[in-house]
Amino acid sequence: MANNNKKRHFVQLLSSIAVNGNFKGFFNGRIYTGKTKKICVPILNCYSCPGALGACPIGSLQAVIGSIKYNISYYVLGFMSLIGVMFGRLVCGWLCPFGFIQDLLYKIPTKFKLTVSKKANNILKYLKYAVFIIFVLILPMTLRDQFGMSDPYFCKYICPAGTLEAGIPLTLLNKSLRSAIGFLFNWKVLLLITIVILSISVYRVFCRYICPLGAFYSLFNSISFYKIKVDKDKCINCNACTNNCKMNIEVYKKPNSAECIRCGDCIKSCPTGAIKSGIFIDNERFKTKKVNSYNAKLGKSSNS
């Protein structure tokens, strides 16, 4: 499992560098203005980050909804649906820079690693859908100024990724921006600090309970091309997958749960190789090599 996480963290690192490849922006305090900013990235990555090469889909969605000309963005919703239907929340587990930061924070050793109770988790998990519907859709659609424009309410009042990736670096690098710091900035920094501290104790607390992009992608987990499959013939109900899942999912019961970020820990932890992931795996027969070796260890015949 450690190897899987190393591989995943390496992919997360590459992804974070790839979407924030305008390195000189981190020195001169200017954001990238090239044509790639027309294209959304599949993850929550603030377009005002000095390194950002693409557009954040959640920010873009609010920008189009809040503009004078449009009430909804077919371009961004189509893009998000395309990523969702292809991969589900795989991008949360493998590509998102803010998810990567939370993964690293959770590695900090502390006595206070909290497991959210099933009851609390079952309620809190709906919060991210409320954030998406209220802050990303309804408020930008309805609360408009006299010119017919509206603010990106999620970005303005909640998004900790924007504070970390854009707010802090830009205010450090620009004297004029630094002089404009007020209550809103302090509120966002406080929110970021809270999420950082919570992320040390609770695995992926932002992704699980707040992220509107994760909420949107989660709707596609059960139907996406990429999926996780449990071979019931191989499953020995040992619970290893569930015990190793940091998102508290009963993998053998619901492998494509809306909460699954597809990190792959369950796959690596399964002693019989009953869990697989991939695209078009619906009709694939899993190889029996791993289950045979496990049965051999138990002194059983694989044909019995």
Added chain:
Amino acid sequence: MKNIIRNIIFIASIGLIFFGGFRGEIGTVFNKAANICLECIGIG
């Protein structure tokens, strides 16, 4: 059934991207993304 829904969403999402692009939404996205978003950084 899931496969049918998946394929419909896949095709519809590509259609939506082109339709949004045709309406000129990409320009709005670019205008927002190529300028510092004061709200996003907690200033505006």
